[in-house]
Amino acid sequence: MFILKRVVCVGGTIVPQCTALSVSNFSAYSCVRSRKRNSPYSSVDSGRYSSLVKSVMSSRVSSQTPETLQTEDEHVYGPVVKGPTPSSRPEMRVPKTLHPFLHFQETLQAEEPESGPPVRIVLNRAGRSSVPSVTRILQQTLSPEQIFYLERWKRRMIAELGEEGFKEYSQKLFRQGRLFHSAVEDILVSGATWKNRNPLETSEYPPEVQGYMESISHVLEDVGAVRATESTVHHHTLNYLGIVDCVARYRGVLCAIDWKTSEKPKPFLSNTYDNPVQVAAYAGALNNDGNYKYQVENGLIVVAYKDGSPAHVHQLSSELMLKYWTTWLIRLEEFTEQRSSHASSAFEQKRGAV
DNA sequence: GGATCCTTCTTCTTCTTC
Numbered sequence: 001m002f003i004l005k006r007v008v009c010v011g012g013t014i015v016p017q018c019t020a021l022s023v024s025n026f027s028a029y030s031c032v033r034s035r036k037r038n039s040p041y042s043s044v045d046s047g048r049y050s051s052l053v054k055s056v057m058s059s060r061v062s063s064q065t066p067e068t069l070q071t072e073d074e075h076v077y078g079p080v081v082k083g084p085t086p087s088s089r090p091e092m093r094v095p096k097t098l099h100p101f102l103h104f105q106e107t108l109q110a111e112e113p114e115s116g117p118p119v120r121i122v123l124n125r126a127g128r129s130s131v132p133s134v135t136r137i138l139q140q141t142l143s144p145e146q147i148f149y150l151e152r153w154k155r156r157m158i159a160e161l162g163e164e165g166f167k168e169y170s171q172k173l174f175r176q177g178r179l180f181h182s183a184v185e186d187i188l189v190s191g192a193t194w195k196n197r198n199p200l201e202t203s204e205y206p207p208e209v210q211g212y213m214e215s216i217s218h219v220l221e222d223v224g225a226v227r228a229t230e231s232t233v234h235h236h237t238l239n240y241l242g243i244v245d246c247v248a249r250y251r252g253v254l255c256a257i258d259w260k261t262s263e264k265p266k267p268f269l270s271n272t273y274d275n276p277v278q279v280a281a282y283a284g285a286l287n288n289d290g291n292y293k294y295q296v297e298n299g300l301i302v303v304a305y306k307d308g309s310p311a312h313v314h315q316l317s318s319e320l321m322l323k324y325w326t327t328w329l330i331r332l333e334e335f336t337e338q339r340s341s342h343a344s345s346a347f348e349q350k351r352g353a354v
Numbered sequence: 355g356g357a358t359c360c361t362t363c364t365t366c367t368t369c370t371t372c
Contacts, residue, residue, distance in 0.1 A: 123359075149366060174362045174363060177363060230361090264364095
């Protein structure tokens with residue numbers, strides 16, 4: 001089965017763009033090219049189009065939609081009491097105001113020295129209790145589709161583990177994530193590189209973190225000039241705050257870094273859901289926060305695995321960061337709209353009661 | 355002292371042919 005969807009231009013050459021199904025066959029065909037001389041793909045340079053294959057594979061088209069899945073799930077798990085109306089987010093909108101990602105000031109280029117211990121600005125909510133956080137904004141502006149799949153996953157997990165078992169499982173995941181972050185921060189603050197670290201010292205980490213540390217060991221070798229760890233960033237104009245995991249140079253490029261633990265492999269950026277938006281939000285806030293006298297244009301998402309297999313590293317170029325910054329601005333606007341509509345409906349209710 | 359905050363995670367999967 002081969003479904004020709006449309007034709008796209010790649011590197012000046014016209015090639016067919018196809019569904020995930022035909023692409024699976026495409027890569028399979030590439031592997032057995034020598035045996036399948038008459039294959040329609042025998043003349044295709046698979047190496048040349050590997051990025052296309054990856055990009056199509058990472059945005060697979062499923063024959064099942066949230067609607068059909070919901071019907072199927074109701075048979076298996078019973079009716080959903082408070083089900084969302086599964087639908088995609090409306091066509092990508094444009095932010096009403098395009099706030100700049102970078103914030104160059106006249107005196108800015110007097111950069112901070114890169115030596116010395118990294119900065120850690122502890123969150124102080126005094127005087128800014130109403131400022132929303134990056135996590136909260138992202139959580140409250142998930143697309144109906146994301147909410148649907150998350151709730152479906154949760155329903156399935158509860159069916160498998162029970163309410164109590166699911167609670168324990170979630171707590172275990174959070175605990176591992178926190179321990180991992182704290183272990184990474186320790187090693188970055190101590191200034192030790194992975195290479196000169198005594199292997200015996202890795203056993204000082206809690207057992208549930210050792211695999212994750214091994215997983216990121218190849219990444220730590222390329223991380224240097226750590227400027228901040230677990231540090232609060234506050235965008236005063238856009239009025240949001242958050243805590244950035246790390247700001248450091250990765251292979252010489254200054255990046256906002258987000259460390260993640262994951263049960264499932266996440267080889268493609270698209271597997272990381274809202275993580276790139278989160279990183280862009282932190283970087284944008286940092287660039288507009290007077291506490292930091294430099295600008296961060298790039299991002300890095302490092303996905304670590306418990307079994308110690310090499311972490312996946314997703315580097316976000318300045319172009320990609322700008323793209324996700326735009327997405328962030330849209331999410332921020334959605335959040336503000338929600339907030340004001342809640343506030344006005346609460347006001348109406350209050351007025352009605354009087 | 356209790357409550358709340360910021361994080362920590364979790365989603366997208368199915369098909370035919372060799």
